[in-house]
Amino acid sequence: MSTKRITAVVVDDEELARRLLREYLSHHPEVEVVAECANGFEAVKAAERKPDLMFLDIQMPKLSGFEVIELLDEPPAVVFVTAFDQYALKAFEVHAVDYLLKPVTRERFDEALARAAAHVGAKRPSKAKEAAAAARPAGQPLERVLVKEGSKVLVIPAEQIDYVEAQDDYASFRVSGRSHLKMQRLAELETVLDPQRFVRIHRSYILNIDRLAKLELYGKDSRMAVLKDGTQLPVSKTGYDKLKTML
Numbered sequence: 127m128s129t130k131r132i133t134a135v136v137v138d139d140e141e142l143a144r145r146l147l148r149e150y151l152s153h154h155p156e157v158e159v160v161a162e163c164a165n166g167f168e169a170v171k172a173a174e175r176k177p178d179l180m181f182l183d184i185q186m187p188k189l190s191g192f193e194v195i196e197l198l199d200e201p202p203a204v205v206f207v208t209a210f211d212q213y214a215l216k217a218f219e220v221h222a223v224d225y226l227l228k229p230v231t232r233e234r235f236d237e238a239l240a241r242a243a244a245h246v247g248a249k250r251p252s253k254a255k256e257a258a259a260a261a262r263p264a265g266q267p268l269e270r271v272l273v274k275e276g277s278k279v280l281v282i283p284a285e286q287i288d289y290v291e292a293q294d295d296y297a298s299f300r301v302s303g304r305s306h307l308k309m310q311r312l313a314e315l316e317t318v319l320d321p322q323r324f325v326r327i328h329r330s331y332i333l334n335i336d337r338l339a340k341l342e343l344y345g346k347d348s349r350m351a352v353l354k355d356g357t358q359l360p361v362s363k364t365g366y367d368k369l370k371t372m373l
Contacts, residue, residue, distance in 0.1 A: 132246055133176075135161045137169040137191070138183040138207065143228070147181055147207075150235045157239070166194045170279055177202050178246045181226075184208045189272070189279070192258040197274050199309075203245045204254040205238050221257035267320035271299060273306045280306060285323070289359060290315060290332040303355070325372060327351055327365035335372055 134157050138144045144162055151157050157179075161172035166189025169182065173194075180202050184191035195201050206218055206225040218225040223245045224238040271287065273280040282301055291298040291305075292312040299306045316326050327333045337353045341361065344350040349361040351369075361369065 130156065130243075130247055132157045132178045132243060133160045134158065134179040134181065135163060135169065135172045135175075135177045135202075136181045137163040137166070137172075137186075137194070138181075139164055139186045140183075143183065143207070143230075146230065147235070150230075150232055151239075154239060156243075166190065167279055169194045170197050170274070171277065173198050173202065176200075179203045179205070179242050181205050181207055189281075192262060193272055195254045195258040197272055197279060198254075201252045201254040203242050203250075203252050204257070205242055206257070218257055218261060221253040221260055223252075223254075268315075268318040271308070273299065273308045275306065282306065284319065285334075285336075287324075287334055288337045288353065288355070288357070289334060290324075292330045300357075322372075325365070325368050327359065327361045327369060329362065331359050331365075333359060335369070338369075338373075341366075341369070 134151065136144050136147050136159060138147070148159065148162070151159055160175055160177055163169040163172050166186050169180070173180070182191040182194060182204050184206055185208065191206060195204065203223045206222055207228065207230065208225060209228040215225065224241045226234060226238055268284055270284055271282045273282065282299060286301050288300045290312065291300065293307070295309055295311065296307050297310045297312055297315055299308065312326070312330070312332060316332060319332065323336065324332050324334055333351060338351055339354045340352045342350045342352055347363050349366050351359045351361050353359070
C-alpha cells in the first residue's frame with residue numbers, strides 16, 4: 127500500500143460501527159482520521175476539510191449518505207457502507223471506489239482501503255455523485271430538496287415548494303416567499319419531482335399545481351399562471367397543454 131498520508135472521515139450514525147472502522151484503521155498508520163461523524167450534517171461540515179477519503183454509511187436519519195454526496199461540490203473518494211441496499215450494489219460496482227456490506231470484516235475492509243488508497247494516489251476524480259445517483263431506486267419521486275447555504279443545510283419538503291425557476295445552471299426554489307438557489311438544471315428536476323404535483327409550464331418554470339389560483343390569457347398563444355399569493359408566471363403553449371391534462 128502507498129505510504130502517502132491519507133486523510134479520512136468516518137461517517138455512521140451507530141457508535142459501534144464507527145468504533146469498528148476506527149479499530150480497523152488503527153492498523154494503518156498511513157491513514158489519519160480527521161473527523162468522525164454521527165450524522166449527515168456533521169459529514170457535510172467535515173467535508174469542508176477536503177479529506178482524501180470518506181467511509182460513508184448510507185442509511186442514516188436526517189440525511190442519508192446519498193444526500194450527503196449530493197450536497198458536496200467536490201466529494202472525496204468514497205467507500206460506501208451499507209447493511210442491506212442490495213439494489214445499489216450494481217451501481218456501486220460501476221461507479222464507487224468500493225462498498226462494504228455490514229457486518230464489515232477486517233479482511234474486506236483492508237481490501238477496500240487498498241483500492242481507495244490506489245484511487246487517491248492516482249488522483250482519480252471521485253465518481254461518488256454518479257454512484258449515488260445510479261443507486262437510487264428508479265421511479266421514486268423526490269420527497270425533499272437539499273440546499274446548502276453557507277454552512278447551513280436546508281431540508282425542504284417537496285410539497286412546500288411553490289415553483290422552481292431556472293437561472294442558468296441553477297434552480298431557484300421558491301418557498302413561502304423566499305428563494306433558495308441550488309446548482310441543478312430544470313430538466314433534471316422535471317424527471318425526479320412528482321409528476322402528479324409538479325408540471326413544467328415554461329422552459330424556465332416548474333409549478334406546484336396546488337399553488338395555482340387561475341389561468342389568464344396573455345397574448346394570442348400564451349397564458350399567465352396566477353398563483354394564490356398573486357405571483358404571475360408565464361405559461362407556454364406546451365405548458366398549457368400539460369396543465370389541461372392535470373386540472
